[in-house]
Amino acid sequence: MIKNFIKYGKFREYFSLQFENKFAFISMILILAVFCKVNFYSDFERYQMLLNDLCIALIGAYIGSLALIFSGVVFLGSLLSNEFEKDLIRYTGDPEVAIRLYISYLFLAFNILCTLVVTFIVLIFMNSNLPKPSIVIFFGLIGLYIYLSFFVMAYLVALIRNTVDLIRIEDDKEDTKSFYDRVNEIRIDMIFQYLYSHENPDDIKKDLKSYFTHYISLLDCPVEEKKKYEEYFAKYYELN
Numbered sequence: 001m002i003k004n005f006i007k008y009g010k011f012r013e014y015f016s017l018q019f020e021n022k023f024a025f026i027s028m029i030l031i032l033a034v035f036c037k038v039n040f041y042s043d044f045e046r047y048q049m050l051l052n053d054l055c056i057a058l059i060g061a062y063i064g065s066l067a068l069i070f071s072g073v074v075f076l077g078s079l080l081s082n083e084f085e086k087d088l089i090r091y092t093g094d095p096e097v098a099i100r101l102y103i104s105y106l107f108l109a110f111n112i113l114c115t116l117v118v119t120f121i122v123l124i125f126m127n128s129n130l131p132k133p134s135i136v137i138f139f140g141l142i143g144l145y146i147y148l149s150f151f152v153m154a155y156l157v158a159l160i161r162n163t164v165d166l167i168r169i170e171d172d173k174e175d176t177k178s179f180y181d182r183v184n185e186i187r188i189d190m191i192f193q194y195l196y197s198h199e200n201p202d203d204i205k206k207d208l209k210s211y212f213t214h215y216i217s218l219l220d221c222p223v224e225e226k227k228k229y230e231e232y233f234a235k236y237y238e239l240n
Contacts, residue, residue: 020154
């Protein structure tokens, strides 16, 4: 797992200038500024109970996020069929786009797991008898924890955005496919109409019915579905 993170440059994402980094950095600066304003370090005992409740709530939220990631991976697996994966590669120009998406979900789960462990450690230290560290170390550790926490949340939002973009690509693909399906239906209807007007319609219908029956019998699908195809073509082209 770690090798894949290194291979696809996931650890560099902590220091890039993407949405999640900007969001986490700005959130960290704002919260640290508020902490300094309210004398958080000197009055730490006053906020200790609130922080305990917050850590417990965060633990539940992180565990719930892991379940959400699992659902996202399952959804991604159902969406990325072989045909759609080829379309996605053509759309992005990246032959490894699918594996990169999976690695991103795995990287997010890894970060949530790390944040979960750190939250447990913070909770234990806050309720211990150990003395407070110096103010520089104190705010340094808090700043790192805030950055990691908001980075995880923003990274989750970015992954959801990417998944929505995938759905939009799939919808565009279906719309394009539907358009060409309709065009092909019109073109075939025009050909048949031309044949009907220049040849014996009864002979053409007889041949068509034979062709349809033959090719439908070759399809790899249930008998009931084949019957539906035969009934559709017989009704559509008035072959009965």
